[in-house]
Amino acid sequence: MFLKQLQYLREIERHKSFSKAATACGVSQPALSRAIRLLEDELGVIIIDRKKKVFGITDDGARVLKWAHDILRGVSELRHEVSVTKQAIAGIVKIGVIPTAVHIVPILLEAVQERCGDFASEVHVLPNGSIIEKLVSKDLDIGIMYYDQCPQAKAFQVRTLYAEQQVLAASRSFRLPEGDDISWEAASRLPLALLTKEMRCRQLVDIGFQTAGVEPMIRLETSSLELIHAQVMIGKVAAILPISSFPLRVPPPGRLKIQRLPGFSPGAVGVVRLSEQAIPEFVSDVWDSVMKTRLQDDLDLLCKPVTASGRRL
Structure with missing residues (x-):
């Protein structure tokens, strides 16, 4: 039970909430609360300050938490060592x-x-x-x-x-300008699928449009790369993503048009x-x-145009 109690304590510190910690641990809140009470009784200290309206850890609790992290980390490392020995890896x-x-x-x-x-x-x-x-x-x-x-x-x-390279990817159903590059202005006129705004990649895309002084035509925002890829492949939207977000070893020659978006500092x-x-x-x-x-060569290869035979130039 002792290790479970330390795990519960770690999740309480992480979530700053008994109910959220209980959910993360897959137990009921009363069960988690009882376990922490038992731990406090066993150690003879108060870990959680229950008198405050705002969640708080006592000074003794902070010391217990440090030991909890060290013990749990040591247990994890021991399990890994045993696993490595058993698997001969x-x-x-x-x-x-x-x-x-x-x-x-x-x-x-x-x-x-x-x-x-x-x-x-x-x-x-x-x-x-x-x-x-x-x-x-x-x-x-x-x-x-x-x-x-x-x-x-x-x-x-x-x-x-x-260095991350932003590209526009679209199916062959889209008519894109000739050349290896596409301007942010031209990209803004296409129906786009983009990652959500809290993602750093999307923030860099927004900087690109803002620098160009244009407003994109966004049709899908999602945190799922798989969904964006699926929508692009069936020709519903174009997408702006880092070239590294596409499979490097098995690119789909000829199935997608990929053009670079120059003009701002990449991530x-x-x-x-x-x-x-x-x-x-x-x-x-x-x-x-x-x-x-070396990864840059693989990334640069994806940006090269594809011939009619499916070979990259």
Whole structure:
């Protein structure tokens, strides 16, 4: 029961709410409250200040929380060690990646495989803020996210992976201007599917339209890349997305028109980890493999025009 109580406590701190923590843990609120009361009785301290109208952790509670994080992290690392030993693999790496960079992950994992041999991975698709939180709590080993969204602190080590290139993608049913590029003005006249405004990628697109002084014709806003891809493929809308959000190894030659949108500073996607002296050897090997992987060539290839035979120039 002790580990469960620490897990409950961690979720209470994260959500600042007993009811939300109970939902996250899959238990009833009374059951979670009883478990915390029992933990307080066992330790002989008050963890949650229930007298305040606003949720609060006592000073003793803050010390307990620190130990809770350390214990739970140690248990997680022990389970990983046991799993690695049982599976006879090089290690397990936990990666967080923003949605628009998902398609670069297979290329990076392949590079790790070539360097380290057989291994296991956990890949979580998350927004920038969640990646930082999980790096700090050591629920992730490595993050792949927008470079400028990482706190400029010595606690983090950040390296650039590639400069993001925004492109307009449309089916052959759309008549687009000739050439490899399309202006923001021309793009604004097409029915568009865009990611939602809280996503950094969309914010960069909005900057592009604002800089050009035009208002886009938006027909779909969603957080789902899969939905945007589906709508584009059936010819309902065009989309503006980073080229990295399209499959890099299996592009659909001839099925989509892809044109670059020049004229503003692109976002930079980087790889992030905590700056700690004691980094597990396998995680260090994964980091080195990622650093040596060239992604820009694969991304540039997708921007090249396709001939009638389906070959890229």
